[in-house]
Amino acid sequence: MFPVINLLGRPLPVGAISILFAFYLGSELAERALGNAALDAQRVTWRKAFGQATLIALVVGLVGARLGYAARYYQLYAESPGLLLSLRPGTLAIMPGLFLGGAFALFYLSRKQIPLAKIADAVAIGVTGALVTLSVGDFFTGNAYGTPTDVPWGVELWNTMRHPVQLYDAIVLLIVLVVLWYLHKKIMDGELFWRFLMLYSLSRLFLGMFYATSAIWGPGVRINQIISLVTLLVSLFVLSFFAQQRERTDEESLKNQKYTVITEM
């Protein structure tokens, strides 16, 4: 476990580094995927717009996260408003930051007339890449550790052999990333996002068994697994509609093709 690495005599927190790297990798992959989904004439514009949206999301997200945190400790920040400008990343409220950053980025991209379905597909690829990095980061920091085990590949944490569940997660997510990348130019707009949800929730449902950090409900049931199962069912249901739509399109194109054959005579 290496929660901190020393670089040139300065301690660097691995968790924060992995978050930064995940953000970089995720936005880079998403930008490339969006570029691939564009027509040749749109490619440069869309990629540029996505890069700008990422920057906007970062700045607005950080401001929103700091304001969200300040709202929780209003009195303290009212007494010392200088704390608003503190460089400490610890004083950030994650959810308001994610929500505001995401909303602004989406608004900016829709103003550039990039279809929501294509954005969602690109983001699905970016998020998968980011999650691979975060899982590897968790392995080094010891966060999200596994249940005790006797398997030969178990890792020792605090005098107990445990499942290296963060690595299981990273490997599965890497496979998901490869599958999504393979599919991303082959299926309908928006479908990739739901396939990501399906594969991700399936992996969480299966690997949830090996996490020691899951919240537990009543009879020892892991809450994460229940959420994963519901997400899996919803994504399968939506994917059935995509298949239905594709079947309809295929039938129409079949009829058009027949018409072409006939008119050729």
Added chain:
Amino acid sequence: MTIYRYSNEQALLSESDINSNPEVDTPKGPILRAGHWRGLMIVALVLGIAWINLSRVAANELSYDLAQEAPMVGFLAPDFTLTTTDNDRIKLSSLRGKPVVLNFWATWCPPCRAEMPALEELWQRYDRGDVLVLGIDQGESAVTVERFARGVVGTTFPLLLDTQREIGAEYGVRALPTTFFIDAQGRIQEIKVGGPLNVATLMGGVDGTIQ
């Protein structure tokens, strides 16, 4: 080769005739059709419930991790007994019932020095004891610690001496300052590596031990 006739916008061949003709290039259908996805839903529901049931956490597994001491969020904070600069002895486990903020520091560490006023403010905000703030100095003498903390900064919270850095090693402290937020049951709720922490960060950590 089959010849299709077409006149007055009306096909002379029936739909089934055309469908059975191999020369008509039919587009590829989806690998999984809508019905397949819905079938998968049922399979996922049945297998998912079975898997969730199979992977339920047994009561002994829960109590195993709950009883473990480790310098990690969710575990019991490793117990120790140390002497303060006032020569009192403090045992961590005897402080259960109140949240504890453990701050590993040293006088030679600039961020540690910079965050001392914030720790003192936290100590004062919680009425000097509703939340216990303990500074654990790493490897220095009582005189050095007293001179800096009491003399220069004016801290009033308890300062403990880990002269051999044994407790620091047990807590896996690799960088100074490192701050542990421990709840009233003695369980670690948050760890902050690095600093200087400001009072807002410290209050956020304390809130995590109370909720």
